[in-house]
Amino acid sequence: MPELPEVETVVSSLIKGGIEKSLITDVKIIYSKCIDAPDFSDFSKLILNKKILKISRRGKYIIFSLSEGYFMLVHLKMTGRLTITDISKKEIKHEHIRFELDKKIILSFIDTRKFGKIFLTKNLNSKLEKLGPEPIDPHLDFNQIFSKILKSKKKIKALLLDQSILSGLGNIYADETLWEAKINPNKISLSLTLKEMKALLDSAKKVLLRGIKNKGTSLGRNAFNFADIYNHFGENQNFLNVYKQEKKPCKRCNSVITKEKIAQRSSYFCPSCQR
């Protein structure tokens, strides 16, 4: 589920919750397949007694910078969650890993669909180097993205979902970005004008920052939906202009929002004002 704003919300709730500077005093692996690398027995040995120095985000990855030069990366994929609970709390449904911090707090990784992955490495670049730039970076190099767009014959929607071009957009924010920029998701990337490409990047930044401000998009209230580490839901679902707005009137031109499968994903757009 989580896209850039949701991951950012999780990271800030971890920081706000004082998880930085804590020591990993114990780990319990319940579902070992959620450890990507190294193998889970090495993982449990290596993670022990590491201090969490810093928590940050790159694309949709959560980065725990640990002592001794290690990094633990967490990708929540569709339904992954991190939750903080008391040490006395018993195992939660779909809980796959629990870290004991400072012998008093439990940081749990919970994931209904089990797509989420955690891995531990000394080489942060190995996973992150493939990622395109951050759309909300104030120093974002527009021309670098423009040249990539102009080299691709893919539909622009597919390109927005490609993390190696721009990192952090997923299905919801890609549709919101295209609506904001008035671009049809089926449009072939290299046919975009300079003006459209600029609108696209400005819109991506706008919808992502709005998502962060609203603490993420939680479409429903169950375990499938996004929540921060205290199980607080986001509010951005109340600010969506097209995603899941099928058959509703476009907020800009009043035409009917349509739904279509593009790049194997449900895509919502206004056929009238998105050209």
Add this chain to the structure above:
DNA sequence: CCATATGTTACTCG
């Protein structure tokens, strides 16, 4: 039973 789901990757076919 069927379709669908906020992600990513590997594979096939043309």
Add this chain to the structure above:
DNA sequence: ACGAGTAACATATG
């Protein structure tokens, strides 16, 4: 080489 389509990962919901 490229893009589109499909399946896979695994589970739950309507």
